Amino acid sequence: MSRSERLLDLIQILRRHRRPVSGRTLAGEMGVSIRTLYRDIATLQGQGAPIEGEAGLGYVLKPGFMLPPLMFTDEEIEAIVLGSRWVARQPDKRLSAAAADALAKIAAVLPDDLREDLDANTLLVGPRGEAVEGIDLGLVRQAIRNERKLGFLYRDAGGAASERMVWPFALGFFDKVRVVVAWCEARQDFRHFRADRMSGLNATDIRYPRRRQALLKEWRVVDRLRSR
The missing domain is CATH 1.10.10.10 (Winged helix-like DNA-binding domain superfamily/Winged helix DNA-binding domain)
Structure with missing residues (x-):
């Protein structure tokens, strides 16, 4: 080395x-x-x-230190390209556009040889599934970043509807569905909400009383215990 x-x-x-x-x-x-x-x-x-x-x-x-782009390895470039291409194919339009923009910014500052490797990358992403969201996932992501409560109407697998007010702290991306992970005030417990079953999203300015990192950590512990 x-x-x-x-x-x-x-x-x-x-x-x-x-x-x-x-x-x-x-x-x-x-x-x-x-x-x-x-x-x-x-x-x-x-x-x-x-x-x-x-x-x-x-x-x-200290946080914020940036490495020069020429320090990317071949596999790091492959990971960046593959991840960006996958996100760019998702139905979340703002996140998709951000992925494409980020890849263009990286390409713009790479040395010529690495830019050629990026352009010629042969790791391809297949067609996306027919995931359909009833809400704007951009608002969900913003609520998670800002630790704000979300209100919405939710329909379960049987079609029964209920109004929910939740503390969102994570968003799961699966092939055909997106899942909001949150603390539900109505159930006083962690719940997973499929985005395609949510409607009438109300993005409030109300900050929920706990930090999202703490909620995420606690949820992981609870999820492990429930999966045993």
Whole structure:
């Protein structure tokens, strides 16, 4: 492994750790000596990488640091292209357009050889399923980002309708259906709502009382327990 590749790996490892991580842990993950690790940290800091910390206390990479596009590997480009192409075929028009725009922005700043790899990428996405939403998923995504309550009319599998007020915190994308994951005030529990069974969406300005990250974490625990 070249030194430049090693420095890139170090940046990627630091990105995976949200809290300070010791130099020995980093050195162990990279398979290098602690002295080499300290030299690499100093090199990255000298090149402008916002790495905070010191020997004995641990290191953390401040959010927002961007890697130059030439650092993409072949497989990373394939992942970006495949993911963007899949999203671009979804019925959520705003998200679809955003995926196409993001791919164009990435292509615009790539070096010529990598741009050619992107344009010639042969990982293809098949035709999308006939998913039909009765609501604007863009409003759902905005409510999740802003932690706002959503009201809507929901029809179950048997056609029975009920009014719901929920705290949305996740949106699942499946081949033929989209699912809103939320805390339901009427049921006082986590519920999954198929977007094709929702109508009369009311995107409120009411902030729900918990953080979406906390709801997501709790839901995962509950979901694991229920699936046993």
